[in-house]
Amino acid sequence: MKSPIFVGYLTMVRKELVRIFRIWSQTLLPPVVTMSLYFVVFGGFIGSQVQPISGYSYMQYIVPGLVMMSIITAAYMNTVSTFYFAKWQHVIDEILVSPMPSWAVIAGFVSGGIIRAFLTGVLVVAVSLFFTHLVIFNILILFAAAFLTALLFSLAGIVNAIYAKSFDAISIVPNFVLTPLTYLGGVFYSIHLLPPFFAKLSLANPILYMVNAFRYGFLGVTDVSIGRCFAVIAVFTLLMLLWTLILFRKGAGLKR
C-alpha cells in the first residue's frame, strides 16, 4: 500500500507530465528553437572569429551556459504558469481542501518544474550535438548543478506566482531579473576577460555560480572554485525553499 501523501504527490506529478507533453509546442519546442539560433549565430557566425577560451572553442564554451539558461527558464516558467493558472481559476482549491501537507504540494509543483527543465536540458544538449561534440568532465557535478538550479527556479516560480496579482506580474521576473542576470552570468564569456571592476561585480550575480558549476561538469573549467559555486547555489535554494514554505504556511495569496 502506498502512503496517501505519496499518492497525492504522484497525482500532481502525473498531471504535470501530461500537461508538458500535451502542450509540447509551448513547453518543449521554444527552447529548442531559441537555442538553435544561439548556436548558429553566437557559436557559428560570431564564435568562429573568437579566440578559444580555456582551451575550448567558443562554441564548446558557450553550450553549457546556454543549456543552463534553458533549464532556468523551463523550471521557472513551468511552476509560475501552472501555479498562477491554478490560483487564478481557483483550481488550486482542489488541492488546498485535501489533507495533503504543504510540503507535499510544493514538492508536486516543483517536480513539474524539474521534469520540464530536465527534458529541455536533454533536448538542447541533443541539438548542440549538431554544432559541436559532447565533452563530459564530471557527470555527477553536472547533474547536481542542473538539479539544484532547476529546484531553485521552480521554487522561485511558485513564490512569484503567489505574489502575482495579474498575468503581467508573472513576466516581470523573467524580463527584468532573469534575462539580465543570465546574460551577465557568464554564459557568453569568462569573467576573467572583463575589466576587474566588472569581474568583481559579476560575483554578486548568483546565476554566475550556476553557469560555472554546470560548465565545470561538462568542460572542467570554471571562473570560481567549484566548492564556492555549490555553496552559493545551496544557500539560495535553501532560502527560497524557506520562503515558499512560509508563504504556504500563512496561506498568503492562496487562502481567503
Next chain:
Amino acid sequence: MSPAIEISGLKKVYTTGKTTKMEALKGVSLTIQKGEFFAFLGPNGAGKTTLISILAGLGIKTEGTVKVHGVSIDENPDLAKSFIGLVPQEFNFSIFEKVLDIVLDQAGYYGITRKEALPHAEKILKELGLWEKKDQQAQALSGGMKRRLMIARALIHKPQILLLDEPTAGVDVELRRSMWEFLKELNESGTTILLTTHYLEEAEQLSERVAIINHGEIIEEGSVQQLLSKLHFVTLLLDTVETINEAVMLLLRGEPLVRDEEHVLKLTLKPGDTINEVFRKLSSIGIHEKNIRTTGRMLEEVFIQLIEKK
C-alpha cells in the same frame, strides 16, 4: 461522541484596503451533530461562503475555534480536512480537464489511487447522470452538470461531512428536486450535510435544523417548526371564482387582502385576527373562494420578518 462540527466565537475580518476592514463573521457559535442535515440561510453577503471556506480549510479565520469530528483545524488541519467534502459556490475545476480525470485526480489528493477510486467514481457519476460525459472536457458541460460534477468530486473520498455552498443555484426545478432526493439519500446513509441556500423551500424540504445568518451573525437557529412558530403573521392564498380587478380591490379597501394574481387574493392575518370577517366581506361583494392554501413559502416570511426585526 464528538459533534460533526463545533464552531465557537468564530470571527473573520477581511482586509479590503490599506486601512479598510470588513468584518464578515462577528463571533459565530454553532454545533452540528453527526448525521444532521443543516441549512444555512442568509441574504447575499451574509457570510455563508466565508464560514464554509474556513470549515473547508480555504479561508483563514481571525478568531475563534473550529473542530471537525473533535479535531481542531488549528492543531491538525490535514486530519480535519480529511473528514470533509466541499462543493463550492463558484466553479473551480479546470475546464480543460476531462470529467473523469477531475474526479479521479481529486481522489488522488486524498490519497486514493486512480484504480482504487474508479469503481466509486463510476457509481457516483452514474447516480448524478454524468457517466456518459466522463470523457468530455468539463467546458462541454452545462451549468447544472458542472454543479453535479462538483458534487461528484466532493464525494469521491467518501467524506463523513459534505459542505455545499448554494448547490442548486442556477439549476432548474426538475433537476433541483432530483438533487434534493440525492442529498436526502446521502444523509440517510449517514453523511452529515451542511448547505447554504437562498431558496427557502430548499431548507424547508431538506433540513432538520436551520440557522439564519445576516451581516455575519446568526440571528436565529432551530428546527423549521420552531422558526415557523415565530411568525408574526400568516399568509394564505385564496383562489377565487371571479376575476380580481381594480374595482373589486376598491371594494375590499381596508381588508387584509392583496391581489396576487387574476384569480388569487393574498390574505395576511395578524395574531388575533379572525378569518370569518374577511369571508363575510368577500361574499357580500359577490366573490366566492374555491380554495384556500398556504403560500408554501413560509420560511421566506420568517426570514424577512427576522431580518427586518434586527
